[in-house]
Amino acid sequence: MSDVNESILEEIYAVVLDRARHPVPGSYTNYLLGRGLDKIVKKFGEQAVQVIVAAKNGHTSDIVGESADLIYHLIVLFAVTGIPLEDLLAELRRRRTQTESY
Numbered sequence: 001m002s003d004v005n006e007s008i009l010e011e012i013y014a015v016v017l018d019r020a021r022h023p024v025p026g027s028y029t030n031y032l033l034g035r036g037l038d039k040i041v042k043k044f045g046e047q048a049v050q051v052i053v054a055a056k057n058g059h060t061s062d063i064v065g066e067s068a069d070l071i072y073h074l075i076v077l078f079a080v081t082g083i084p085l086e087d088l089l090a091e092l093r094r095r096r097t098q099t100e101s102y
Contacts, residue, residue, distance in 0.1 A: 009071070009089075010085055012072065012075050016033075017079055029076065032073075036080075037077075040077050044070070044073040044074060047069045050066040051066045051067050053066075
């Protein structure tokens with residue numbers, strides 16, 4: 001993963017954490033945070049299904065859009081559960097160095 005890719009993920013993670021500390025009226029992130037973990041995992045699951053449907057339908061733009069939604073909801077999940085994004089990035093780097101993993 002390049003620094004540019006990591007930086008956008010880190011930027012989104014930082015925004016989620018900032019919304020938790022400084023709510024913004026009308027923010028979708030604050031809506032999720034206010035509803036709690038059950039809502040967040042439900043939305044994550046819904047987005048995962050939408051990625052699958054988009055892939056089965058073969059619509060590249062839909063796959064990309066739904067995948068972006070899925071990753072966003074994963075970042076919110078990490079933030080709510082107190083998992084630093086760096087933990088995910090470090091795990092991906094660790095697995096990348098193991099030829100059998102990827």
